[in-house]
Amino acid sequence: MSTADLTIAASTIWVVVAAVLVIFMQAGFAFLEAGLTRMKNVAHIAAKTVLVFGVACVVYYVVGFGLAFGDGGNGLAGGSGFAPSVDALLAVGQAPFSWFSTVPASAAFLFQVAFAGISLAIVWGAMAERAKLWVYLVFGVAFVLVYSVVSHWIWSPDGWLFSLGMQDFAGSTVVHYQGALAALAGAILLGPRIGKFDRHGKPNPIPGHNMAYVTLGVIILWFGWFGFNAGSTLGIVSGDMLGFFGYVALTTNVAAASGVLGAAAVARVALGKPDVSMMLNGAVAALVAITAACGFVAPWAAIAIGLVAGAIAVLGVLFVERVGIDDPVGAVAVHGLSGVWGTLATGLFALPSLAASLDTGRGGLVYTGSFAQLGTQALGLAAVGAFTFSISFGVLWALDRLRGIRVSEQVETLGLDVSEHGMWGYPEFYIPVPGGYGTEAHGHLGRSHPHAARHPAAPRPEPVPEAG
Amino acid sequence: MVKVEAVVIRERIETVIDAVEDQAGHIGVTVIEAVGHGRQRGITHEYRGRVFESRFLPKALLVFVVEDGKADAVVHAIADAARSGGESGDGIVWTTAAATVLHSRTGRPLEEAEAR
Numbered sequence: 001m002s003t004a005d006l007t008i009a010a011s012t013i014w015v016v017v018a019a020v021l022v023i024f025m026q027a028g029f030a031f032l033e034a035g036l037t038r039m040k041n042v043a044h045i046a047a048k049t050v051l052v053f054g055v056a057c058v059v060y061y062v063v064g065f066g067l068a069f070g071d072g073g074n075g076l077a078g079g080s081g082f083a084p085s086v087d088a089l090l091a092v093g094q095a096p097f098s099w100f101s102t103v104p105a106s107a108a109f110l111f112q113v114a115f116a117g118i119s120l121a122i123v124w125g126a127m128a129e130r131a132k133l134w135v136y137l138v139f140g141v142a143f144v145l146v147y148s149v150v151s152h153w154i155w156s157p158d159g160w161l162f163s164l165g166m167q168d169f170a171g172s173t174v175v176h177y178q179g180a181l182a183a184l185a186g187a188i189l190l191g192p193r194i195g196k197f198d199r200h201g202k203p204n205p206i207p208g209h210n211m212a213y214v215t216l217g218v219i220i221l222w223f224g225w226f227g228f229n230a231g232s233t234l235g236i237v238s239g240d241m242l243g244f245f246g247y248v249a250l251t252t253n254v255a256a257a258s259g260v261l262g263a264a265a266v267a268r269v270a271l272g273k274p275d276v277s278m279m280l281n282g283a284v285a286a287l288v289a290i291t292a293a294c295g296f297v298a299p300w301a302a303i304a305i306g307l308v309a310g311a312i313a314v315l316g317v318l319f320v321e322r323v324g325i326d327d328p329v330g331a332v333a334v335h336g337l338s339g340v341w342g343t344l345a346t347g348l349f350a351l352p353s354l355a356a357s358l359d360t361g362r363g364g365l366v367y368t369g370s371f372a373q374l375g376t377q378a379l380g381l382a383a384v385g386a387f388t389f390s391i392s393f394g395v396l397w398a399l400d401r402l403r404g405i406r407v408s409e410q411v412e413t414l415g416l417d418v419s420e421h422g423m424w425g426y427p428e429f430y431i432p433v434p435g436g437y438g439t440e441a442h443g444h445l446g447r448s449h450p451h452a453a454r455h456p457a458a459p460r461p462e463p464v465p466e467a468g
Numbered sequence: 469m470v471k472v473e474a475v476v477i478r479e480r481i482e483t484v485i486d487a488v489e490d491q492a493g494h495i496g497v498t499v500i501e502a503v504g505h506g507r508q509r510g511i512t513h514e515y516r517g518r519v520f521e522s523r524f525l526p527k528a529l530l531v532f533v534v535e536d537g538k539a540d541a542v543v544h545a546i547a548d549a550a551r552s553g554g555e556s557g558d559g560i561v562w563t564t565a566a567a568t569v570l571h572s573r574t575g576r577p578l579e580e581a582e583a584r
Contacts, residue, residue, distance in 0.1 A: 195479070410554060413479050422514030430503055431513070431522045 008092055011102045011235035014245065015111050018231020021224045022114035026053050028220030029121040032284075033128055035213030036277060036329045040415025041129050042209065043425030048136055049121055055140035056117040064116055064148035065109050068156060071096045075160035078152050084109070099157055102235030111231060112151075115175050118228070119147050122179025125329035127186040130193050130412050133420050135396075135405045142395045143182055150178055150384050165361035166380040167350055167373065169248070170232035172292030172342035173384055180336030181385060182392035183327070189396050190406050192326030194413065203321045206328070211276045218280045222256050225287045229294040239357035244295070251294045252287065255306035259286020262310025270314055277330075281317065282310035285334045289342030292377075293349060295358060301349035301366075308345070309338045343381055347374030469566040469578060470539040472532040475502065475559035476550045481528050487549035488532060492541035495581040500529040508556040527559060533569055535580050 001009070030049040034042045062083050067073075070081030072095075081088060081096035088094075089109065093101035100108040120143055124136065151174045153159040154166055168174055197203055208214060229252040230245040238244035263282020264274040271278070286306035293305055316333025325332065350373060352363030361373050399405050406412075411419040418424050428437040476484050478501075485497050503524035505511075510523040534542050546561045569578040 413477070413552075418511065418513070422512070422519075424513075427513075430526050431524045 018227035019111040021227025025224030032217030035210040036208035044416035059144040067148040119179040123182040125331035126183035126327040128328040167361040169295035176335040177339035181389040183331040185393035196326040251302040255290035255302040258306030259310040262307035266311040281313040285309040285313035285338035288338040293346040296350040347377035471566040474561035484549040487545040491545040498531040
């Protein structure tokens with residue numbers, strides 16, 4: 001094999017591994033959302049993550065990948081590669097996916113579909129505990145199409161924002177901001193959960209039911225994010241840099257770490273206690289913010305971006321609640337506001353040398369004194385904000401008028417587990433299950449058992465003589 | 469003294485306790501998580517395609533110990549606040565006489581706290 005062949009082989013290994021890491025982030029979202037919501041909805045919340053990933057994968061194969069990266073389109077959308085054939089997927093750098101010159105189109109597809117799935121997963125956090133199940137399926141289809149169009153704008157060489165040099169290395173805008181825009185539309189249209197605000201509009205806390213689940217979810221997301229950001233090199237060679245993904249992983253990690261610290265500090269000052277859910281959301285907010293910047297900035301800037309994102313997580317969650325929007329997991333703040341911050345921060349802190357190596361945009365304000373890159377970033381945010389929010393709001397509004405997107409009061413009160421799926425997520429809390437909690441047979445310990453010996457006073461029946 | 473007990477749906481616990489405070493002027497309650505059913509006879513569950521009936525719906529048992537003169541107001545405050553408008557499942561409220569009621573702290577008979 002030639003060196004070029006070996007490079008493609010090595011790049012393919014990395015991209016497929018990264019894609020699988022990103023797909024594993026669905027587990028992170030499942031645990032994050034389940035932990036931040038109530039026991040009566042736990043199974044529904046966790047399992048619908050898997051359901052909507054199914055929607056994302058099929059729609060992205062049939063239409064999305066072509067819309068995003070197919071050759072022959074214009075600045076707004078791709079024009080070929082719909083339901084791609086075997087040959088199209090096996091080829092490297094050939095039509096209809098000539099943009100992917102470092103890996104086969106199949107590896108590129110797997111990586112990109114994982115991103116579409118993540119963006120869609122973000123949507124539901126703000127709509128948790130009160131949306132009907134079918135809405136996930138129908139809106140999921142619409143959102144994947146919107147997502148694919150915007151990813152074309154920013155990531156395809158034909159895209160109009162790509163041509164302007166917008167820097168969004170792994171998708172602070174494309175993935176996180178977009179998901180949060182749809183989440184915001186959904187949260188506004190659904191309205192708050194029963195009891196979230198009292199009759200004077202004062203917010204009531206509805207604590208999530210398992211902070212250890214939230215922690216596990218955040219750690220899984222952090223772990224998967226190394227695929228998300230570092231995998232976005234799409235290979236082992238980036239411009240004139242070999243193994244650049246190692247550096248991207250470094251900035252990602254140090255930003256996330258700073259996010260926890262920033263959120264803990266701000267929560268301590270603003271709330272009086274280092275609130276656990278806020279600390280954890282701080283890590284996610286920092287990961288969201290560094291997503292655009294991870295390939296462009298120096299480590300010190302990554303730390304600054306993470307610290308600020310941690311503060312945004314805390315203050316943003318409070319702000320969203322203050323304006324009367326019920327966002328159970330904080331998606332609007334953590335993915336939306338922090339996504340905006342990360343996108344703008346790239347325009348502030350992008351190193352001219354890295355921008356040149358990656359051939360994307362130019363140096364940020366701090367290095368060049370020019371507002372040009374910051375302006376491009378802001379333009380991208382405004383365009384994506386207008387497009388994705390208005391379409392998401394319109395589609396959800398139409399669905400609401402058509403059949404209603406919110407469950408009935410009775411269903412919401414009883415919980416989605418038992419009313420949508422017929423079974424509690426934690427059945428043994430409520431119903432006797434054969435051999436389950438509360439049905440244990442007592443007095444079953446033999447005399448030789450250490451627990452039996454420790455309580456000699458406890459009356460127990462005579463042991464039955466062993467047979468034989 | 470009178471012991472007032474009520475089975476209510478769990479989401480109504482705070483509404484009912486607030487109503488007892490505001491309308492009957494009684495402060496103090498014990499809340500016991502409970503499961504059970506009334507005329508609706510429980511709920512239909514499904515798991516892996518198997519359908520089965522369960523008698524057990526999540527409820528709360530509220531216990532108030534109140535002065536004789538307040539009992540009637542407490543009972544009606546509970547019934548009004550527990551009513552959800554649904555077909556069934558709002559629970560029942562009942563009273564029993566409580567012979568001796570002491571504060572454990574002082575060993576003296578119960579005194580009603582001043583309502584705010």
